Amino acid sequence: AQSVTQPDIHITVSEGASLELRCNYSYGATPYLFWYVQSPGQGLQLLLKYFSGDTLVQGIKGFEAEFKRSQSSFNLRKPSVHWSDAAEYFCAVGYNAGNNRKLIWGLGTSLAVNP
């Protein structure tokens, strides 16, 4: 069965430090992978997505993610975190269910940023 695991429930980093949020998936075929961010009081916003091609994808707000098929991972990274990056981050994998297009979501990682 398809699944998404975000091993870290909560992470705290200092402003200016680098960040890596982990995401592991279980899916039999080539996955479609997404990272979304949910800021306090805000709706969910797409950070980046991987469908095919270059395994290193760039997103908004200076984020990037790398698809590693051998590790079934799609970790999100940012070289220097800003206080405004404090939010909930969700990884998701898209899969086919007949004619439907659905996403399976991880439980999220809450990021806190210390000044």
Add this chain to the structure above:
Amino acid sequence: GAGVSQSPSNKVTEKGKDVELRCDPISGHTALYWYRQSLGQGLEFLIYFQGNSAPDKSGLPSDRFSAERTGGSVSTLTIQRTQQEDSAVYLCASSLGQVSYNEQFFGPGTRLTVL
């Protein structure tokens, strides 16, 4: 409209009452999703509409939950005989449809509190 809108933004109701939550998707988006997000939890898929196809209701937690989509646009999620465990944020998302895995655009959500 410019984005996905949902109403009301907050709803407080008494146990046993029925509630209706509304979603206006982005114009031209044929796919519409309803999710539920409980405190500290990830997104729980509820139902998915794609064009004129029969909706995927596989995520609805009980027969107290139902949804419809009129004219391929506005959708209403109805919860009958609400229970305290129904308290959550209900999120609506829309996307361009079946072609590839298009980005899902989320509304701000409706926070439902059942007393």
